[in-house]
Amino acid sequence: MPKLTIDGQEVEVAPGTTVLQACEEVGVEIPRFCYHERLSIAGNCRMCLVDMERSPKPIASCAMPVGEGMVIHTNTERVKKAREGVMEFLLINHPLDCPICDQGGECDLQDQAMAFGRSGNRYHENKRAVEDKYMGPLVETAMTRCIHCQRCVRFTEEVGGVEDMGALWRGEHTEITTYLDKVIESELSGNVIDLCPVGALTSKPYSFTARSWELKKTESVDVMDAVGSNIRVDARGNAVMRILPRLHEDVNEEWISDTTRFAYDGLKLRRLDTPYVKKGKSLEEAAWGDAFAAIKKKLKDVKGSEIAAVIGDLADMESMVALKDLLGGLGSKRIECRQDGTALEAGVRASYIMNTGIAGIEEADFLLLVGTNPRFEAPLVNARIRKATRKNGLKVANIGSAEDLTYKVDEFGDDATLLKKVLGGRHELSKALKAAAKPMIIVGQGALRRADGAQVLKAAHDIAEKYCVKEGWNGFNVLHTAAARVGGLDLGLTAKGGIEAIKADAEAGKLKVVFLLGADEFDTSALKDTFVVYLGTHGDEGVKNADVILPGAAYTEKSGTYVNTEGRVQRTAKAVFAPGDAREDWTILRALADVLEVKLGYNNLGELRARLVKLAPLAATLDTLVPAEWADFGAEGDVAEGGFGPAIGNFYLTNPVLRASKIMAECVEIREGNAEEATGTHG
């Protein structure tokens, strides 16, 4: 381990550390623009210059590996002058239009110019101007402000895995652009906004709507997919103005997907902000009391066995518990959280979570994907896989339909019977799994949603048992797409026959009342003649056949517990209030219970959480991964020939919030347009 001296302090750091990183370790701040710890080193901004003894000139600390006995100074007159010089050059062609720039107040250039630049300007000639570029509906550009750090280019190439951005021309004429001014074809494109150290790339939807210092920042968790990305919700008054990523090394690092970042306009559109009751053929606005009375009236001569509930993909565990208890009070246990009909069962936790963990992907050396497209189902899991393929040489194989996942995948075809062959031990994949030290398998919802999903699960279990479960390593993983699913399974909210049986019984008239807790992802037309109580946020699929609508709170409007696909328990926080008459879901259920004369046994969130922990003890383990015990699961039997369907439809439209969003609609239009154009000319 090399030892070096930084400003008189001795430090010992790992070999291969750069001088800049060593400085950070001892708490010496080095200004920088192009350097980013998660991207390759470019060394092109020169802002990080420091003095090294015995070097005739200052060195770029971000690109200089430490050496034994190095003596670094960061506070000499020469370093000060060097920084001032670099800053002055950077500002020569920068428009200094901070008052009309969205980055103002949170701009690296602004901050560092204040901290390390000279005051005043010696440049009186004309500044250059650069034409703005088009990068799609999410990223706004003001390219005159660009300082050519190339973070955006490196991000899209290295993390995003799309070669869409580049720097054209040279020197003073350099321009950052997307190829032919096209949209960035990545599900992570919004991250370039955070990465851009100046105001060249900013958020298009957020453009000129707020200043960073007027926003109230709330740390929360995302629910657009089952990753549970850590986010910060920025609100002004009662409106969510934007959503930013929060650092969580084990989950989303510091990235978020475009749906996570830009879903927020969907929180304001098509919202249910008052209760509705069906009068004759149409739904009419109603007071809370009337809505509850209507439910009470209907339930009067309904037996417990005629009642069921379906949990939606965005539901928090607290509301699930309240609904479960309410149903229990009415004499029904029929509550189902798998609205997509996946074959997962509650009970053995290892059977439905990602046992390896997202960060665990970086330890693996072989990965078998089964019926999943992580690029769309969980962009951040995909980014992690890509990172592991680049950093550790992770090999990826796929059983399922071949898609561009942004890294090299060995395709073995889209046929479920391959699983049995792999289990046989003679298949090429068996050998690869056997040879690997830390092999993992990721099973997607597309694989488990087939009629023989339970058999597929069993086959995957057996493969995992044979090859992937070892001392200190569990390589069996299920990738979820719904934020609520693992929580629902932890609470044991599955009913015999699943969603199909509920639909069939409803159509046969055996079910009289169905509660939908934001359940919008299945075809509710089967519930046409059933009395449907919809508790949710948006006028989406679930309200189509509803008889009573109770307006609930979205994930930014309540503190709710969610469990991500790894089994990590996290909590959202209330950033704003639900619109109009809408209320937090569990409080609605609590009030309804009173009307229905059901005793729930809790009067506040604390008491409710105590009940939650009683039902699902793991809910108390906030943000920790508790290893799940390995056991048998799935169902013996043959696996039918044939491929796996996709787990989700359009990436931008997977839940009611996204479907309400205009920004997402624009993304769909543009990316679909491109896809058509591509097939039009190439095919």
Add this chain to the structure above:
Amino acid sequence: MSTASETVAFAWTAENEAEAQRHIAKYPSGKQQSAVMPLLHLAQKQNNGHVTQEIMEFIADYLGMPAIRVMEVATFYTMYNHKPVGKHHVQVCTTTPCWLRGSDGIVSACKKRLGVEMGGTTADGMFTLSEVECAGACVNAPVVAIGDDYYEDLTPESMTALLDALAKGEDVKPGPQNGRQTSAPEGGATTLKDFIAKA
């Protein structure tokens, strides 16, 4: 991505295909992308002096690399032209040594003879005039590069004569235009005279 259907798709001539393969063979297998610069140059020549988006995409495909990376290279180096150029591309060096040795005069002689400004192409498509940075032959300044050849030790008069000859399609002699032998001293050798005399 082909925008205009009337443009004929770019493809190597048989000769250039072989040449391209020769360039690729210089690099270890799997590193064929390193040949991007000579290939762009080759394609530019085949296409009468300039590269197009189609050519860049062709080369990207040919070398198995993203089109944007080819475009980055093709726009970074000034010797790739992105607009059609005349039959003779007259590139006048105006960097300090050439400037001290009278490149201003060369520039005005060219402008006058060709009737175009910097960057312009004559109406008959014969000449394109452009200004370049140091051509690397300062010892014989002022220097002008036309096509693949250098013309050195120019004066406004010899420059005009050169252009006249090219316009008429006559053969011209590259190198110093004042009788100097390569980059030897002007007016002949100054050292080792006896040695040369004896030899």
